[in-house]
Amino acid sequence: MSFKTWQRIVIKVGSALFAPNQNGCSSQYLLSIANFIVRCRLSGIQVVLVSSGSVGAGAHLFEESGEDNIVIKKAMAAAGQSEMMATWDRLFDFPTAQLLLTHGDLRNRDRYESIRNTIDTLLVNNILPIINENDAVTTDKLKVGDNDNLSAMVATAAKADSLIICSDIDGLFDANPHLNDQAKLLSDVYQINDDIYAMAGGATSSVGTGGMKTKIQAAEKAIAHGIDTFIVNGFKEQSFNSLLKDENPGTHFYPHKDPMHDGVHWMRHTTRAQGELIVSEDYEITANQLNDILDIDDLVSVKGNFSSGDTVLLRKHSGEKLAKVKTNYSSCLLNFIACSDNSSFSEELDKTDEPILSNQFIALMES
Incomplete structure (x- = not known):
């Protein structure tokens, strides 16, 4: 140039x-x-x-x-x-x-x-x-x-x-x-x-x-x-x-x-993660995933306070950073799911059309 x-x-x-x-x-x-x-x-x-x-x-x-x-x-x-x-x-x-x-x-x-x-x-x-x-x-x-x-x-x-x-x-x-x-x-x-x-x-x-x-x-x-x-x-x-x-x-x-x-x-270099979602150690994610990119069973814990639509960091409990993604649910609701025995509520959430995380603009972290 x-x-x-x-x-x-x-x-x-x-x-x-x-x-x-x-x-x-x-x-x-x-x-x-x-x-x-x-x-x-x-x-x-x-x-x-x-x-x-x-x-x-x-x-x-x-x-x-x-x-x-x-x-x-x-x-x-x-x-x-x-x-x-x-x-x-x-x-x-x-x-x-x-x-x-x-x-x-x-x-x-x-x-x-x-x-x-x-x-x-x-x-x-x-x-x-x-x-x-x-x-x-x-x-x-x-x-x-x-x-x-x-x-x-x-x-x-x-x-x-x-x-x-x-x-x-x-x-x-x-x-x-x-x-x-x-x-x-x-x-x-x-x-x-x-x-x-x-x-x-x-x-x-x-x-x-x-x-x-x-x-x-x-x-x-x-x-x-x-x-x-x-x-x-x-x-x-x-x-x-x-x-x-x-x-x-x-x-x-x-x-x-x-x-x-x-x-x-924009997701990687402009947005800031407003919180973290900690997932199981065997969880994997790819840039080409088009379906629900996070299952309720994979969610271990939630850190920080964020609202629906905010950017969050997805990482494993070991500390490995996986991606920056957009959440469709607030930290309050996800904490309720991850930290409590709410199997009936989780089943209802599974039936909804809205996944936990959006598959729009997934920014995978560099290894």
């Missing part, structure tokens, strides 16, 4: 680029990014922008630091969001649109499809979607937590060709380049494994919430969906000039040759 063949891309811009001093918005590093977006659009490439920066943009309006105060931080996000959008609007001579999302929006299939349709409609009408997590209202249970992973979820929802993640370094190095002068840049990554994650470390920006590890997580999500992914230095104008010349200025993560089915990818 190259610039000449791109049809739709997602570019993620972090807080360090948008509000480097947490003293309001700065166009210092945004001009080259905006120019890149303009040149892509002039070449017929549709662009979706995932932008952090609302907290940093609003921080200067508050006397109290929001570093250790989540309530203040949410207020900063609310105050800074409008300034963030106004800054982007000043850099473009075409219309933009704001989408504020939570993980709750993405993990609900109906809302996920609604997000996809909204992005499609905006792009068809030449409007630039600018997406951010809704930090002003989100809770721990509903938040993605970082815009690196959010950008990958958006890229899959938008059916993008490429995902470009801007960083404060040139890409993925085999050691921390801030601490090791001998660190070497990995230009091409064909498989994301434990060794790649070990290189990412746990460092985070002093301004943003995402470090290299979250960028690798995002790349893993995107390439599984067949999306070319780049980590580039967003502080360097040359990074974007290189991309426009079909040159790799950072680290290129190559997509899987056989991408996951869209629904299976």
Whole structure:
């Protein structure tokens, strides 16, 4: 995949680029990014922008630091969001649109499809979607937590060709380049494994919430969906000039040759298990099962609190994770079946047309 063949891309811009001093918005590093977006659009490439920066943009309006105060931080996000959008609007001579999302929006299939349709409609009408997590209202249970992973979820929802993640370094190095002068840049990554994650470390920006590890997580999500992914230095104008010349200025993560089915990818990489169903050790499951994928006799115990329609993790008592699936019954009802001697009730449940688990979007866990 190259610039000449791109049809739709997602570019993620972090807080360090948008509000480097947490003293309001700065166009210092945004001009080259905006120019890149303009040149892509002039070449017929549709662009979706995932932008952090609302907290940093609003921080200067508050006397109290929001570093250790989540309530203040949410207020900063609310105050800074409008300034963030106004800054982007000043850099473009075409219309933009704001989408504020939570993980709750993405993990609900109906809302996920609604997000996809909204992005499609905006792009068809030449409007630039600018997406951010809704930090002003989100809770721990509903938040993605970082815009690196959010950008990958958006890229899959938008059916993008490429995902470009801007960083404060040139890409993925085999050691921390801030601490090791001998660190070497990995230009091409064909498989994301434990060794790649070990290189990412746990460092985070002093301004943003995402470090290299979250960028690798995002790349893993995107390439599984067949999306070319780049980590580039967003502080360097040359990074974007290189991309426009079909040159790799950072680290290129190559997509899987056989991408996951869209629904299976959503189940594995976007939904979160709200609970667990523990099954017998001899229980097996395959992706091609079309009938009832869980018999009452196979259910050993239920963990967590979840509702009908939620995603749950299916695993054996030994700990082996089997799959993420959608449950047709609540944890309360399944606990009643699994933990009590309710043979007559179980017989009645067996007679219903609704199985315990849905066979839609079964995401088998990797061994």
